[in-house]
Amino acid sequence: MPTYGLKDLHYAVIESEDDSSTTYTEPKKIAPAINVTISRSVNRANLRGDNQVLFSESAKGPATVSINTTDLPKEVEAELLGKEVADNGVLLEGDEDKAPYVAIGFKADDARGGHKFVWVYRIKFGVGESTFETKQETPTFQTPTIEGESIARLDNGKREAVLWDGDENVTDETIFDEWFNEVIDESWAPAA
Template sequence: MPGEARNKVEFGLRNVHYAVITEGDDGAITYGTPTKIPGAVSITMDKSGDMVRFKADDIDYYTAPNNQGYEGTLTIARTPDEFRSDVLGEEKTDGGVMIESADAKTKRIALLFEFQGDVKATRHLLYYCSVDRPSISSTTKDSGDPNTTELAIVASPRPDNNLVKTKTTETTKTQIYDNWYKKVYEKESEIESA
């Protein structure tokens, strides 16, 4: 739109949140209230799904993209105990001990985060993510750099409507932008509130 201030660059990562998914018996998906994951260091999500190519008549007779979402890594300062309980299925005892069981049932999440820009932060949402438990590692302290934790993430298309991701733009309405981390954005709720 003419006159709209637009980002020329993006940088940084902040405001990483997760919202636990509940799937009903009928396949309906609902999201819990987003919870912040402090200490975001970096996120790298590579596209998943290759170009489909069908050869005929000695040419690429038919080609089409195959969007299977994204997969990658979220690096954070440390994995919060709340995330371990909510998402990874670890149990916190009354004595304050975290227990990981091979039988733990992990939960899918929506992942929300933002990249800073020279004008305004762009807010992102991955709708249907699976998270693998992090590795255990540490090193003897010989510098001022603390350890970090990596979470492997697969962001698949949502099974009920194939949505993968969304993000804000320069023309995103203020109400939607300001409420990004209060409730997982759904197009239907935007239509209902209009």
């Protein structure tokens, strides 16, 4: 279903992961969102014989995730990209920076009414492009964009969760109140 609008962009760092579980930090807000783009890739192969395609197979590749925000506070940038904030407040970037795996969550207005809620489970962002431009007669804003790759979680092979708040099959609507309090997956249950 078509969406429009975007807000409440959050992230949570993966604290630990293995083939049996994934643990995230408490989600934090990034900054007001301008754009989130998820470009999924599928790799295909065809086996040909006797002048025809006999078999076709496909496998999902990493998805490219790009987020554009009005700002990228230095504490958020440091956490998402593995940079360092020095004691004097300076944001430092170095060759040895190592970005962690993170999840991002957000919601978009749905054309049917209500909102579509999303979590992308496992992304590693890379250093983005910075643009600075001189003032002109018509002001132009330069906003930060970072890009990364999304791959499946180690414990269950899942990549994303998407839920519309108008879905009649939702068994407990408090899930929408909790969406940004934790990374939601199939094991979510309401707080006791």
